[in-house]
Amino acid sequence: METTLLRFGIDIGGTGIKAGVVDHENHILGQAYVPTGAQRAWQQVIPDIAKTAQEALQSAGLCRDAVGSAGVGCPGTIDAKTGTVVYSNNLNWKDVPLAQALRRLLDVPVRISNDANCAALGEVCAGAAKGLQNVFMLTLGTGVGSGIILNGKIFEGGGPGGAEFGHTLLVENGERCTCGRRGCLESYASATALIRQARRAAEAQPDSLLCTLCEGDLSRMNGRIPFQAARQGDPAALQVVQTYTAHLAAGITNAVNIFRPQAVLLSGGISKEGTYLTDPLTERVKQEVFGGAASFLPEIRTAQLGNNAGLLGAANLF
Numbered sequence: 001m002e003t004t005l006l007r008f009g010i011d012i013g014g015t016g017i018k019a020g021v022v023d024h025e026n027h028i029l030g031q032a033y034v035p036t037g038a039q040r041a042w043q044q045v046i047p048d049i050a051k052t053a054q055e056a057l058q059s060a061g062l063c064r065d066a067v068g069s070a071g072v073g074c075p076g077t078i079d080a081k082t083g084t085v086v087y088s089n090n091l092n093w094k095d096v097p098l099a100q101a102l103r104r105l106l107d108v109p110v111r112i113s114n115d116a117n118c119a120a121l122g123e124v125c126a127g128a129a130k131g132l133q134n135v136f137m138l139t140l141g142t143g144v145g146s147g148i149i150l151n152g153k154i155f156e157g158g159g160p161g162g163a164e165f166g167h168t169l170l171v172e173n174g175e176r177c178t179c180g181r182r183g184c185l186e187s188y189a190s191a192t193a194l195i196r197q198a199r200r201a202a203e204a205q206p207d208s209l210l211c212t213l214c215e216g217d218l219s220r221m222n223g224r225i226p227f228q229a230a231r232q233g234d235p236a237a238l239q240v241v242q243t244y245t246a247h248l249a250a251g252i253t254n255a256v257n258i259f260r261p262q263a264v265l266l267s268g269g270i271s272k273e274g275t276y277l278t279d280p281l282t283e284r285v286k287q288e289v290f291g292g293a294a295s296f297l298p299e300i301r302t303a304q305l306g307n308n309a310g311l312l313g314a315a316n317l318f
């Protein structure tokens with residue numbers, strides 16, 4: 001009986017909250033969105049989350065008792081066992097009893113996990129890694145998020161927090177990371193890191209296409225320009241993209257040597273470069289991975305679900 005019930009999938013971000021009603025074939029029957037208003041206290045934000053879920057239900061033309069559970073993806077350090085947001089920088093939350101508060105408002109069981117974990121689960125349930133059991137995903141955005149699926153389930157670790165592969169060491173005494181440490185993967189493989197390196201190269205080579213595409217204003221540099229210039233053969237941009245790819249490949253190789261996943265997924269802004277990014281990555285990982293080309297190599301793919309990955313993964317916490 002219970003398996004016929006639909007599920008809420010909720011994706012909380014620093015700027016917006018998305019809620020959807022998801023069926024057992026992972027179709028989104030209805031969805032709704034509301035700005036987070038993260039400057040407010042959590043006691044004001046959580047009722048908005050519940051309201052957004054109700055709106056998603058209405059947009060699907062369904063009544064309340066059609067839904068039997070709610071899964072929530074949330075940025076930050078999450079204690080999935082207690083349903084608590086231990087700390088979220090994006091939301092300015094500390095020790096927020098999210099699952100408990102939402103359960104009271106929605107009157108269904110609630111489970112929560114980190115947003116990057118939910119995105120990985122979404123891709124495994126309905127996207128680029130559908131049907132696979134062991135998958136490693138990196139989100140290449142402002143930072144580098146990681147989601148690890150082991151035996152079909154999110155790896156939550158032994159306590160609150162889960163895996164933060166973006167903050168594993170890549171370069172000793174390297175670039176300063178947002179976490180306070182130096183040389184993390186994130187400080188070489190995030191879009192922020194790519195932009196920093198591209199600015200440095202453009203500054204040193206003002207005649208490059210890399211610089212021209214910024215129209216003389218390096219504050220216009222973004223994560224697409226280095227790839228755009230590299231595709232046109234600009235030597236400065238090619239150097240930036242090759243270095244970026246080498247660092248990302250080293251990080252992926254580390255993950256492959258630990259987990260031997262069936263697939264590595266890349267999401268976030270940089271992943272939109274598609275095979276221009278994944279082909280050279282695959283070549284490098286093949287050379288670097290333990291056992292080399294003779295060993296099993298996971299396919300490096302780009303994620304498919306875009307902004308819906310988190311919502312679909314959250315629904316699949318049940």
Ligand SMILES: [Zn+2]
Pocket residue numbers: 166167168177178179180181184186
């Ligand atoms: Zn770090």
